[in-house]
Amino acid sequence: MATPLIVDPQETDFALQDRASEALRDLYRRSHRVIDRVMTERGASFARTKLLLLLMEKGALRTTDIAAKYGYAPRTVTEAIDGLERDGLVRREADPDDRRAKRISLTEEGRVVANEAEASRRAFVQSIFCVLGEDEQREIIRLLGKLNDRLAELGG
Numbered sequence: 381m382a383t384p385l386i387v388d389p390q391e392t393d394f395a396l397q398d399r400a401s402e403a404l405r406d407l408y409r410r411s412h413r414v415i416d417r418v419m420t421e422r423g424a425s426f427a428r429t430k431l432l433l434l435l436m437e438k439g440a441l442r443t444t445d446i447a448a449k450y451g452y453a454p455r456t457v458t459e460a461i462d463g464l465e466r467d468g469l470v471r472r473e474a475d476p477d478d479r480r481a482k483r484i485s486l487t488e489e490g491r492v493v494a495n496e497a498e499a500s501r502r503a504f505v506q507s508i509f510c511v512l513g514e515d516e517q518r519e520i521i522r523l524l525g526k527l528n529d530r531l532a533e534l535g536g
Contacts, residue, residue: 415504422500424493431460432469432486432494433501440483442475469493 416426424432434449435441447457461484464470469490475481486494509517 411508415501418500418504419497422496424497428460428464429494429497429501431457431464432490432497435470435484435486436491436494436498440473440485442481442483444481446484464490 412426419426419429430450431446434446443454443457443461446452446461447454450457461470461472465472468487470484471487472482472484475483512520
């Protein structure tokens with residue numbers, strides 16, 4: 381049985397929910413604008429940085445795995461990898477499990493850039509959350525977890 385998307389308006393305060401939804405959207409958009417600017421000033425856009433950090437964390441991955449992780453079209457990921465490869469930050473290697481496929485991995489230079497990006501990302505996250513105490517941070521994690529669970533119930 382599908383979960384209903386519409387809730388009886390008498391049971392909710394839509395204005396409050398709408399404000400909460402707007403606050404989440406604003407936080408998402410603003411944080412991405414700022415982190416993209418910070419990363420671009422250091423030589424790599426946020427999108428490129430995310431890819432480098434994923435490869436640093438997980439090791440060599442197929443393009444399809446990267447696309448699935450971020451919900452991007454494989455072509456979009458391929459284009460990003462092409463640019464990173466041109467810049468000497470990643471390399472393509474034959475997949476030992478499937479000769480038709482390639483695995484993407486960091487070069488030594490890519491590892492250096494990824495480590496620098498991770499330091500910048502950590503500083504950025506800390507600069508945002510320093511205005512909240514640990515209990516407030518735990519509460520945000522809890523509340524956002526509930527919202528993410530609800531989205532999963534709705535098929536997201």
